[in-house]
Structure formats: structure tokens, C-alpha cells
Amino acid sequence: MDLIVDTNILISFFRNNPVNAIISSSSSLNLKLFIPEQVREELLRKQADVLKYAKINLEEFNRKFSELEQLLDIIPKDSFKEFELPAKTISPHEKDIPLFALALKLKCPIWSNEPAFKNQSKVNVFSTRDMVELIL
DSSP, X not given: OEEEEOHHHXXXXXXXXXXXXXXXXXXXXXXXXXXXXXXXXXXXXXXXXXXXXXXXOHHHXXXXXXXHHHHEEEEOGGGGXXXXXXXXXXXXXXXXXXXXXXXXXXXXXXXXXXXXXXXXXSSOEEOHHHHHHHHO
């Protein structure tokens, strides 16, 4: 299954939890994980928050970030630009338009714990709980 992964999910990757297990095992679970390049940039901007949340140091962040990049397909903004206008009509927040645009382009769901994402009917949205139920 192809999935677009939201930043809130990627932040959880930095802790030992089901999100980390799913992402780390994505290949063997037949999951192909995509993010718009903006999500990668957002994660880097939130580095201080991630360090605090995950209770890790900068060296550990860099190691896990590098590992994470190997598990994701990072898609440049130009490759889904034509889907931004329809995505704007369904995205609950301006900053999430790239997620929805990429989901529309790839015709695949989004993995996010943001409840507002489910207030539209164009793109399927799976929470971490949904993902655990699907996989187990």
C-alpha cells in the first residue's frame, strides 16, 4: 500500500513505539511511504521539539533522521503542483495542502493523526490506530 505520511507521524518515529515499528518495517509490510519535500523541511524546523519530545540528543536525532530518509520517498513540490488547487479545497490547513496534493496525484491515503483530515471525502486518512489494526 502507498501512503503519504504527515509530519506528526514522522515526529513519532523518533520514539520507540508502534509508529517507529511500522515505518522501520515498511518494506516488509509492503508499505511504500511518501512525503512532500515540505514535510522533510518542516521536520527539520521542528528539530528542537523532536529532541524534547523523544528525549534524544542531536546526534541521535541526526542518526534517526538519516534512517528515516532512507525509508521514505521524498517528492519534489514541482511534481504535484497541478494538484494544489483541488487540494486547497479539501485541506483543513494551508500548511497541509502539499500532503493532500500529493495524495490526489498518487491516488493514495494519508497517514495522519490529525482529526480534521477526516472531514473530507476525497482522500482516505488513516490514523496510527487504523494502521496498527490494518497491519496486525
